[in-house]
Amino acid sequence: MNIDIGTLAFVIGIISALQLVALSLQYLTNKTYKGIGWWVMWSVSAVMGYTFMLLRNVVATEFISISIFLTNSLLLAGQIFLYIGIMQFLDRKEHRGIIMLFFAVFILCTFYVLYVNRDDSARAIILYTAGAAISFLAALNLIVHKTHAISASATFLSTVFWVHGGYFFARSVAALTVIPVDSVFNQTLTQTATFLLSLVASYLWAFGLIIMVNQRSNAEIREAKKHFELIFNTGPDAALITRLNDGYFSEINERFVELTGYTSADVIGKSSLDINIWKNPEDRQKVVTELRKKGFCENMEFVFQRKDDSQFNGMVSAKLTTLKGLPHIISVTRDISDRKRAEEALRRSEEKFRLLVENSHDIIYSLTAGGVFTFVSPAWTLLLGHPVIEVTGKSFQPFVHPEDLMDCMAFLKSVIETKRRQEGVEYRVRHTDGTWHWHTSSAVPFENEAGNIVGLYGIARDITDRKKKEEELKDLISKLQNAAKEIKTLRGIIPICSYCKKIRDDKGYWNQIESYIQQNSEAQFSHGLCQECAKKLYPELDIKIDFDKL
DSSP: OOOOOHHHHHHHHHHHHHHHHHHHHHHOOTTTSHHHHHHHHHHHHHHOOOOOOOHGGGGGGGHHHHHHHHHHHHHHHHHHHHHHEEEEEEEHHHHHHHHHHHHHHHHHHIIIIIISSHHHHHHHHHHHHHHHHHHHHHHHHHHHHHHHGGGHHHHHHHHHHHHHHHHHHHHHHHHHOOOOOOOOOOOHHHHHHHHHHHHHHHHHHHHHHHHHHHHHHHHHHHHHHHHHHHHHHHHHEEEEEETTTTTEEEEEEEHHHHHOOOHHHHTTSSSSTTTTOOSSSSHHHHHHHHHHHEEEEEEEEEEEEESSSOOEEEEEEEEEEEEEEEEEEEEEEEOOHHHHHHHHHHHHHHHHHHHHHHHHHSSSEEEETTTTEEETTTTHHHHHHHOOOHHTTSSGGBOOOOOGHHHHHHHHHHHHOOOSEEEEEHHHHHHOOOOEEEEEEEEEEEOOTSSSSEEEEEEEEEEEHHHHHHHHHHHHHHHHHHHHOOOOOOSSSOBBTTTTEEEEESSSSSOOOHHHHHHHHOOOOOOOOOOOHHHHHOTTTOOOOOOOOO
16 A cells, blocks of 8 residues: 655654643743753744655745755754754754755755755755764764653653654665665655654654653652752751641641650541640631731741740741642741740840949940940930930040040040050049049940940049048048147257257257247246246245145
């Protein structure tokens, strides 16, 4: 039975059109895979090539050469597109420059045997040989570069390419030696076999390519599932999958068991509301509302209950997904109980510090390295009258007495340069009533993340009363020192005459004793007679004097 070659060409064109649809769908659903677009172009080229082949029977004689040229060019271009797509799908370099040179040589040779030295057999040999070369390249690369995931389909395709290339190479040799080609539409056994092989090869290529894409996709899905399960089960946080509508558990990881005490047997097939894992059941509705609104939620904090009724703080991040046609929630819950306790401890510490700062009678302040206040405690207002808001952000200099400014500048410089605590600077600060109050400060430097000194923390104390007492004490000491200078005392060895009782002064002169004492002390003399001397000097007088009353 003879099979019409034109009918075979038409059937191959129809099959190529169906392949175009199938491969286009593969391209639309697997855009991340390189190479599928080139396979679509192969199908387009095949459809166009066989269309121009069929037009040979209906176009005018002068256009038959153009139809033959376009047919051969498109059929080989289609095979090249098929090869490039395979190389890109295998993530290999296709050496496009060499391929373009190969195609250019084919075009020149075809043009020569078609228009310069017309030879139908040579034209067929050129097409068959070029097609066989592309098939051999594709078969070789599929075998060498196939991966485990696509091993079966790649081997199948490689076999088809080897058969296709082998047949057309043999057909080229036959056309060169024993069975020349007179016309493509000659209904010979070899021509029929050629078209049938092209038909079967085209179908098997499309079938194998689609299988190879699906094998790769399935392998990646399995690998992704494996990775997901690995991450799901080994993650440091509790992970679970629940149904969106009713909260029924589908999957939990080991960390969930460790964190809550509930095992898979306890929760799978049950609702999270049934096992009372939420301290406040309405919290789950908050998560669901957020998921319905945005499709995901992040870092939402709730209180959960363990199996033993103890509680813990958890931070939930979740996303919607579809499993078995139903919306599910994939959520991750991190235990933040330690962080919450630390935050509470920090809050209490800050509260204590705030109370200390606000109730301290000393001024607590911070300055930049340039001497600008970044913080002052309320004691500033209490001691100096200035509202805190009028001090913060201002330089300290306008508040300091001009005579003490240099000492304060030197103190600030010392803290920054030594990078150590400094203390003891005393200075006067202006009160809102215009008076000056004495203060003393101690300060420590603080650094930024780069380790550079950017300012200092300090405590200032009002020492006005102490200064007043120091001044009063200074005045008292001065008065005592002046009084001491005015007091004349006699001390040491005083030379006195044993007979006349005169005393020799520092200049060597002898003075009456009363004169010497008056000159060297505050003592004054009044003269009188003792009882014994009165009897000696005035024996004739019988004087009775009560000297004790004098």
